[in-house]
Amino acid sequence: MDLHADSITPDSEIQQTPPAAQTPASPAAEEVVEGLSTEEPKVVPMSTQSLATTLAPADKLWSTSRDKAVKLRMEGSGPGSETPVTIHQMFLETVEKSADQTALIFKQDGQPASLTWREYYEKCRAAAKSFLKLGLERFHGVGILGFNSPEWFISDIGCIFAGGLAAGIYTTNSPEACQYVAANCEANILVVENQKQLDKILQVKDQLPHLKAIVQYKGELQQKTSFLYSWEEFMKLGEDVPDEQLNAMIDSQRANECCTLIYTSGTTGNPKGVMLSQDNVTWTARTSSSLISKNYGQEILISYLPLSHVAAQMIDIWISMSFAGTTYFAEPDALKGSLVNTLRDARPTCFLGVPRVWEKMQERMRDVGAKASPLRKRVADWAKSIGLQYNYSAMEGENWVPWGFMLANNLVFKKVRGVLGLDRCRYCFTGAAPITRETLEYFLSLNIPVKELYGMSESSGPHTVSIDEYRIGSCGKVIPGSKIKLEKPDEEGNGEVCFWGRNVFMGYLNMPDKTEEALDKDGWLHSGDLGKFDKDNFLYITGRIKELxxxxxxxxxxxxxxxxxxxxxxxxxxxxxxxxxxxxxxxxxxxxxxxxxxxxxxxxx
Structure with a gap:
């Protein structure tokens, strides 16, 4: 496949023109399934002038260069036609609506602390000024290596405000793996959590020619050098950088330019830097939040999954920003047992757990149940059978409540939700790996439907989601404004799952060959997953092409x-x-x- 402008056929070419004059973006395909929104989306008319100030000139849907803009997969109407915005614009809109509302809740020196949306925004600006003071160059990386914290969020957003590329690094990475990511994104600055992570960087510092400074955001500095700063020192560095300088940098940014890099796991080679544009981030966040949030400014989330993973980053930072939610930070040992304490404290309204999180909850509840009296066991078994009947009926659209459901709800379901901290959680999600039907049915029997998300780093996170309608074993339906097709389906309907939409990534940084493998000549993203649809257009993932x-x-x-x-x-x-x-x-x-x-x-x- 040739990744040049002339490889885009006239039928699939995307013009950066107002929606009224624009043809639908996606190529014709027999197996295409479009997302349907439950509400009529608000389509903001987009003038030529607003496009000129929001989008940079571009002639291709993809790029592997850090400083090259791309065409957007704009639609003629609906969610896919909404006005592109930058991250700063989305953040500022939230601050204007919810300035004094709590954005982040965390522990500082062992005591509860918080930031309002105004304070959060101002700290991101301060960090951006400090990045500029340290010499962050346009489209160069800021690597962030540490557990979830306000400093992680602020470093990420501050980097983007300052014109850099935010790049999360897994805390489990070896020094060599950290070096690869930092070198690949040409990181000028690395932000690390503590001495343990700092030691990794110091081992490979001489192999990072673009590195200018390191910032440590937790613990006392055990050494003092000209390139090493504590978080407090870092945040004061930019105090003399004028607002006009930062504003000029922010105003120069365009929605179709790269702002962040998500590094894949690299199980079959070096990690690939997935380039996400500002529009990838803001459009996906806004579209997703319109599905899961009915109460602007009242959603509560928990940040505990690795922020170097696209799912955690999209939900914790960007979706939360789009609906002015409140994010609680879990303790670093969350996945070793303390998560349930944070759940009880925060009582989230939306919660994403990877399959192992749900499995551990299931195992612990079964251990507790095994110690219950015979009478309690019989009551629990009866209630779970009622819960399973009720939820399977609801899944099929039946308005049927089995006898005894209210009693089961009061005796068992409400208590279980309260113990887990899920008593006000409207949406429980799972994703990032396959989950067993047995685990899904266990929680379903407790009247806790756990619904599956499906996507990848290259789709900015979610591409299908189960919300009010769902099926056990299905990862739901395509998000509004995007499309899915199955390539070369077999007799049973199994084909490769391919994505189209404004959430589809720009390309892999400096990897044109890998980008060609992922994006076909018409701009469809090939997932490598095998899937099929049922009669109601629910998608089921049935395997991997390479796993066959x-x-x-x-x-x-x-x-x-x-x-x-x-x-x-x-x-x-x-x-x-x-x-x-x-x-x-x-x-x-x-x-x-x-x-x-x-x-x-x-x-x-």
Whole structure:
């Protein structure tokens, strides 16, 4: 595939013109399924003048250069036609509406602390000035290495305000992996949490020619050098940078330019830097928030999943910003047991848990249930059967409440929600990995529907979502304003899932070959996942193209359904991997669920 302007056919070419004069962006495709919004979206008319000030000139839908703008996949009407905005514009709108409302809640020196949206915005501006003072160059990186905190958020947004590219780095990365990301994004500045993370960077500092400064945001500095700053020192650095200088930088930014990099896991090679534009971020955040938020300024979220992952970053920072939500920060040991305490304190209205989080909750509740009296066990079993009946009926659109549901709700469901801190949570989500049907049905029986999201870094996070309508095992329907098609479906309807929409990424930084593999000549993003639709257009992921096992007899076997079936039948199994490519037989590797203790950690070294 040729990634040049002349490779875009006239039917698929996207003109940066007002929607009234623009043809629909997506190419024709028989297997395309469009998202339908539950409410009529507000379409803001976009004048030529507003486009000229919002978008930079561009002639392609993709780019692998940090400083090149791209065309947007604009639609002629509906959510896909809404006016592109920058991150600063979205943030400022929230501040204007909710200046004195609480934005962030965290612990400072062991005591509760908070920032209003006005204070949060001002700290991001202060950080941006300090980045400029340290010499952050346009479209150069600021790497952020640490657990979720206000400083992480402020560094990310401040970097973007200052014209840089925010790049999260996993805290589990080795020094060499940190060096790769920092070198790839040509980081001028690295922001690290503590001495442990700082030591990683110091080991590879000599291999980072663009690095000018390091900022440590937790703990006392154990050494003093000309390039190392504490968070307090950093935030004061830009005090003499005039507002006019920062405002000029902010005003020069365009919605179709890169602002952040999400680095893939790199399981089959070096991580790829997924380039997201400001429009990728703001459009996805606004579209997603319109689905999950009915009460502007009243949503409550918890930040605990790694912010270097697109899902956590999109929800915790950007979706929260779009509906002026309040974000609580969990403790660093959240995934080792303290998350439930944060859940009880925050009582979120929306919560995303990766499958292992839901599995751990399930395991602990079953452990507690096993110690209950025989009478309590019978009551719980009865209530769960009622809950399962009720939710399966609701799933099919039936307005039927089984006898005893209200009693079960008062005796069991409300208490369970309260213990978990989910008593006011309207939407419980799962994503980032497959979840077993057994776990989904367990929570469904407790009247806690856990709904699946599906997407990838290259789609800025979510591309399908289950909201009010859902099916067990399905990852929902396409978000409004975007499209899905199945490439080359087989007899059973399984085909490669391909994405179209304004959430589709710009390209991989400095990797044109990899970008060509991901984006076809018409601009569709190829996920590499196999999926199929049911009669109601719910999407089901059935496997990975590269995971397909071809036996010695030539039989094509998708491993995921078999692996899921084994995990469902054997709850003690944590992971299952089917093997047998080019062999006469199939076999499976299994791992057991274990509880991490001091003894197991010592045994593991």
């Amino acid at each position: 096992i071809i036996t010695a007899g030539g039989e094509n076997i998708p491993p995921v359904p078999i692996e899921d079936a084994v995990k469902s039948e054997l709850p003690i199994i944590s992971n299952a991997m089917l093997i047998g490519d080019k062999l006469k037989f199939l076999s499976m590797l299994l791992t057991l669920k274990v509880t991490e203790t001091l003894q197991t950690a010592t045994a593991a070294g």
